[in-house]
Amino acid sequence: MISLAETVLRGDRLALGRVLTLVENDTADGRAALEVLFPHTGQAHLVGVTGAPGTGKSSLVNRLALQFRTQNKRVAVVAVDPSSPFTGGALLGDRVRMKDLSGDTGVFIRSMASRGSIGGLAQATASMVQIFDAAGYEIIMIETVGAGQSEVDIARLAHTTLVVEAPGLGDDIQAIKAGILEIADIIVVNKADRPGVENTEKALKSMLELAHPAPRVFSHHGGTIPPTARGGSASPGEGQGAGKTDTNIWIPPVQRTIATDGTGIAELAQQIVKHGEYLRLSGDWTVRERARLESELEAALRSALMNQFHARVPEEQFGRVVDQVLERSMSPSEAVRALLNGRPK
C-alpha cells in the first residue's frame, strides 16, 4: 500500500492537507510521514513575513504569491494567528485577504493557530513547512502572528525575513530599539499611500545608518554562530539602500508597497529573490540552514527528554517533590537534582 507521505510526494492535495493536520497534532502518523518526507526537503526558499497587527501582512502575502505565480513558482502559505489563552480556540482570518489566490492549484494556503506558543509561530510550524518543502513548493511564505517587538522566532525558521511596517506606528526611537527590526532582511513600508510615509521611511533608514553593518549572528546557547560573511564596508542608505550583492554584506533595503493595489510588489519580489541569491553566494544559506535544523533538533530532543523523564518518574513522586518545594524544605534546583538522580528525600 502507498503511504500517505508517498501520496504527498505525488502531488495529492487532499493527502497534503491531511498530513499537515497529522503533523500539527504531533501524532505518531505525522511523525512517520515527516521521516519519509524529510530527505525531500531543503529545496524551498522560506520567506518569513512579520510585523505588527494591521500592517497588512496578509494582503502583502496575497500579492507576493500572485507575483511569484507569474514566474510559475509553486507557492505555499502558512499563516499563523493566535489561539485564545483562555479557551484554546482561535479565529483564523488570514484567508479573508487571500481570495485572489483561490482557484490556482499552484498555491496552497494553510491557516494555523499558535496553540500557546509565544514566539509568533506555533510549535509545529517548522514541521509543516518541511512538508510543503517536500511536496515541491518552491516559495513558502510564513506569516507570523501580528508581532510586537520580540516575536523573533521567524528569523530562525526563514531564509529571508520581511518586517512589515506602516506609516504612523512609531517614531525613530521605536526604530532603534532591539528586537523585531533587527531580524529584518527586507523592511517593507506598506500602506505607502498613507500620510507620514516619508517620516516612517526616514526613521527606518536612519536606523539602518546607525547600525554598524554587522553580519547577522544568531545568539544561540548564549553564544554565537560565527557568520561566514565578515567585514565589508558598505555604506547603508546609498543607492536607496537596496540589497546589494557586490559586497559580502547585506544591507536590508527599505521597500515601499501598497498591498491593496500592488504598488512596489514586483520590486519586493525581486528583492526576495536577490536576498536568496546573496545567501547562497555568501554561504549564509548553509549557516542559516544549520542553525535552523540545530534548533529544531534541540526542540525535538527537549520534548523527547521530557517525555522520557515523565515516563520514568511516577507522577506521585513528582508531586511529593513539588510539595517539598512548596514547603520550602527543598529549593527548585535541589529538587531538579533529586528528580534527575531518582532519589528524592
Next chain:
Amino acid sequence: MVKEQSTLPEKKIRVLVAKPGLDGHDRGAKVVARALRDAGMEVIYTGLRQTPEMIAEAALQEDVDVVGLSILSGAHMALAPRIMDLLKANGQTNVKVFIGGIVPDEDIPRLMEMGIAGIYGPGASTEDIVKDIQNAVK
C-alpha cells in the same frame, strides 16, 4: 486567571465558516465564528462572496472537520448541493456541513437528505450549534 495551555498534542475541531453567494451581511457568521472560537475550536473564516469552488478548496487546504455555511440570500438550494458535490469530488466525504441563515421549513427535509448535518434559522442558540458540532465530529 489564564489557564495554562497544555503542550500535549490534542485534536482541535477545525471549522471553516464561509459565506457563499452574494449577500453581504456577515454579522451572523461572525457571531457563530466567535462562539465556536470560545468553545475551543479553530475557526477559519473566509470572508464574503465565496463561490462553492472557493469554499471546497479552502476546506481541502485547511483539512477541516466541519464547514459552516451562512446563507441569507435564499440561494441555499443552489449553493448547498454544489458545495456538497465538490467536497465529495475532492474526497472529503467525512466533512460535516452545517447551514445558518434564512431557510424556509419546506426546504429543510431536502437539505437533510443531501447530507447537511444541521440547519439553524434566526434566533438559534449558539450553545446548540456548538453542541451539535461537537457531537457530529465525535
